[in-house]
Amino acid sequence: MLNDKIALVTGATRGIGRAIALELGRQGATVIGTATSEDGAGKISAYLTESGVKGRGIVLNVTDAAQTDAVLADIAKELGAITILVNNAGITRDNLAMRMGDDEWDAVIDTNLKAVFRLSRGVMRGMMKARFGRIVNISSVVGYSGNPGQANYCAAKAGVAGLSRSLARELGSRNITVNCVAPGFIATDMTHALTEEQKAAMLASIPLGRAGTPEDVAGAVGFLVSPAASYVTGTTVHVNGGMFMD
């Protein structure tokens, strides 16, 4: 279904990004996954190859503007226009707002919000010319519900939702859709860092009674980039087991 499409997935080494890369590959796309280290890029190349997916891992620090431009130019030259972009890379620097330093705030906003804008801007030209584009931004349930200790993360994720809606309006006439997928409590390295107490409290608030899997999130991304979702833009698909309903 996505044959001949070039997809870029940021933060694809493990967890949700990995599951998304594999899902897009399963649908036939050529997948370029980004990692912050050579080691990570190697892992991406390895699992893509193992699954029979065209594509590879590359090193990209999404907060590095010059490197981002260079990487996008290289991919365009080698493979053609990127017409599927999944902004998944994200970090946390949790702290109570009273104690949160500017550095913690800036690091999260730079990676989770500014880089999403920069990468989206970087692929627009190719998508406009192709008269086809799918941008899926991975936000988070806490961008909608709020979460103590995550003022920076929640602000960035809510920002991504606003960014997505604006881009959806700007680019809709060129058959480019822009949507968010908002994961809830997903079993990944990021949520592994929570205490047992925090995890128990989370599970108690989830109607489906379990943590989500990276594949649960990848399924929603797979839908949004597929022809089945060609009339869906500017919205958020919540994948959270019902812990938050809007």
Place this chain on the structure above:
Amino acid sequence: MDNIVERVKKIVAEQLGVNEADIKNESSFVDDLGADSLDTVELVMALEEEFECEIPDDQAEKITTVQQAVDYILANKK
């Protein structure tokens, strides 16, 4: 010169989906040819490709008619 005018008109026709015969040198992309803001950005992108040049944003803003595009290309041609 005439060649450049023709090339610009051809690109404008393609980008804006208008008939080449309806495009005059003084035609305004927005007011006469129905372009929206995204169309004008795309038009500048297409001109950059056709004439192998880079048009800075502050200059691009001033290109609102066929003639202004032609003038810019003539002035900045390598």
